[in-house]
Ligand code: KG4
């Protein structure tokens with residue numbers, strides 16, 4: 001089945017075409033045939049965050065060029081023989097104008113595109129309907145409705161967070177040929193992948209610009225919220241702290257770079273920041289106090305030297321990492337999870353990836369000691385919760401060496417750590433197409449006219 005994925009929930013305009021077959025947990029495989037993605041980060045930089053109406057306008061401008069890239073890369077961009085305003089096209093034009101009444105710039109670009117190009121070989125459209133910025137989501141939805149009408153295609157209403165979950169479970173088969181960017185070049189090589197084999201239950205940590213959530217999955221596509229942030233999301237905190245340090249938006253990668261510099265140069269600790277809700281008996285998070293603590297500290301300084309910025313970045317990254325991972329591991333132990341799935345833009349963070357790996361290995365190492373306490377002095381979970389946890393130091397080492405690289409589903413024997421390649425951690429259309437595929441398989445299609453943007457859409 002060929003799915004056209006459309007993502008416009010925030011500041012990335014993305015369209016892709018994938019081909020997928022098989023079912024979850026069985027024989028599923030997919031290929032990315034074409035992938036167009038336009039980041040608006042530069043446009044939003046002056047605002048220090050995403051400005052919804054600017055995002056809406058940029059999506060309107062970028063969707064057709066991204067569609068064109070996705071189809072061209074797929075070899076599915078073909079000219080129409082019968083161009084011009086034929087009877088049927090002029091009728092279609094009228095309906096398109098209606099659907100895109102609020103997106104005039106999109107209509108201006110889509111109408112000539114549809115007039116000139118033939119219907120591509122596609123079976124369904126998957127479009128993000130939430131959560132996200134509603135003005136931005138509507139552009140993608142109306143684009144999907146227009147294409148659905150023009151090409152007579154069913155639509156799947158995709159949940160953005162489910163996209164992050166599903167793509168984090170994937171394994172890319174030719175990862176050694178991926179080098180940071182998807183570059184098809186002249187050689188027509190499609191990126192292929194499948195879903196990592198693992199057993200439920202799984203604990204999922206979703207960390208993005210708008211969300212910080214711990215979720216328990218006992219089955220495919222079934223979600224139980226364990227906890228979520230009570231205020232700022234992890235990515236939001238990274239972005240706001242970056243701004244305080246004079247770093248551009250999005251701030252996560254910049255903080256990460258400074259923090260790494262501080263670690264490599266062994267800079268002393270210049271500030272001690274709180275670890276919010278670390279010890280509290282809840283899976284909820286809170287990052288706004290941490291952000292305020294950084295603000296207070298920076299306000300007390302006469303100048304922020306480059307060295308001090310690095311020290312602050314490191315302490316901040318350490319604080320976020322400790323809280324996120326402590327709660328994730330607590331959930332692994334409580335629910336006897338066989339897998340930890342980590343997704344969302346912040347999961348691209350190198351330090352968080354390295355610490356997840358290290359601390360999950362330590363949990364697994366509880367098992368061989370069988371004395372209730374592992375060599376690191378950590379309390380072991382009770383036996384019934386330990387059944388899944390065994391250690392394989394070989395695969396652990398293998399994981400470590402590939403860590404800065406990409407994904408990996410590395411077996412920490414039974415409790416696997418599932419992360420996707422870093423360029424798929426942040427928003428993209430492939431994750432939407434993948435999530436959409438599993439609903440399309442079950443014929444869970446939406447009626448185009450009843451589609452609505454849902455800024456706060458939940459997974460359960
Ligand atoms: O999932 P995503 O692309 O968009 C949302 O759905 O929100 O996540 C974007 C967030 C931004 O806050 C960005 O600063 C953060 O992910 N991010 C990072 C890193 N790369 C992106 N945060 C920390 N370290 C990174 N390397």
Ligand code: ZN
Pocket residue numbers: 160164208209344345426427
């Ligand atoms: Zn996202």
